Amino acid sequence: MDQLLLFFVSLVANLFSAFSGxxxxxxxxxVLIFLGLPFGVALATHKVASVALGAGATLRHLRENTLERHFTLFVLATGLPGVVLGASIILQVPGRMAEVALGCLTLGLGLYSGSKARLGQDYHPGHRDRRGMLLGGCVLFFLGVLNGSLTSGTGLFVTLWLVGWFGLDYKRAVAYTLVLVGLFWNGAGxxxxxxxxxxxWDWVPALLAGSLIGGYTxxxxxxRQGNRWIKRAFEVVSILVGIKLIVG
Structure with a gap:
């Protein structure tokens, strides 16, 4: 029964994650903590399973050919060192205060996106000069640290940063988040x-199966649905994640 529950939870969680970014x-x-795992073990197990989310999403998005090679390498180069740093320190740091702060910020993401009707609906690349890329890369490094240390909601930050700073539409931003954060950042973490x-490890197969299928779906x-529905899903998930992190 535990294996079935793990598969179902992983399938649902990663399906919504792949749709909303x-x-x-x-x-x-x-759920992993509820089933008896300590936080550190639950976080590490969740990270392993999240790699399959990236793999499933990658299989689908590569068919659309929406990722730019140079920008892909830039996101990886700036974010991966932060992921390793964050994952290295989280096991020694009590995370409750950070979770509440992250929850407030994540809740703000959803509310901000909801207040901007045209945000992420069109593709207008921006801040691709040296100064813009440097500042954008610094923020991606910081988001990498958050991704390595606090797992809930950090992909949402990356999605909105790619939309708000680099001018991507939601469909492109979600593709980058799922492929680069889901597969490579989470893999490093x-x-x-x-x-x-x-x-x-004995819980990983069920989680991997649910993540892979949910990520692809x-x-x-x-x-299929396009930017308007992705934007709405992003806002709903951001608000729910923010409330969950704040309440605990």
């Missing part, structure tokens, strides 16, 4: 946490 930890991480902590729905 983040938030899988809203449901998946608390899972590897770091696995080396420094423990992973509940959610990415397919995002591609």
């Amino acid at each position: 983040g938030g899988a930890g809203l449901l998946q991480l608390p 899972a590897l770091t946490l696995g080396l420094l902590g423990n992973i509940k 959610g990415a397919h729905l995002a591609i």
Whole structure:
């Protein structure tokens, strides 16, 4: 029964995450803790499973050919060092105050996006000069630290930063978030946490299966439905993740 529950929770959480651009930890991480895992073990196990979300989404988005090679390498180069740093320090740091602060910020993301009707509806690349890329890369590094240390909602930050600063529409931003954050950032975080902590390996297969199927299905729905529906899903998930982090 535990395996079935893990598969179902992983499937639902990652389907919505792949459609909205983040938030899988809203449901998946608390369930792992509820089933008896300590926070550090639950976080590491969730990170491993989240890699399959990125893999499933990657399989679908690569068929659309929406990712720019140079910008992809830029997001990886600026974010991955932050992920490793965040994952290295989280096991020694009590995270409750950080979770509340992150929850307030995430809630603000959803409310901000909801107040901007045209946000992310059109593709207008911006801030691609040296100064813009430098500032954008610094923020991506910081978001990488958050991604490595606090799993819930950080993909939503990346999605909105790609929309608000670099001028991507929601469909493109979600594609970058799922492929680069879901597969590579989470992969680096899972590897770091696995080396420094423990992973509940006998729970991983069910979580991986749910993440892979949910990631592919959610990415397919995002591609089919377009920016308006993705924007609404992003706002709903951001608000729910924010409330969950604040309430605990």
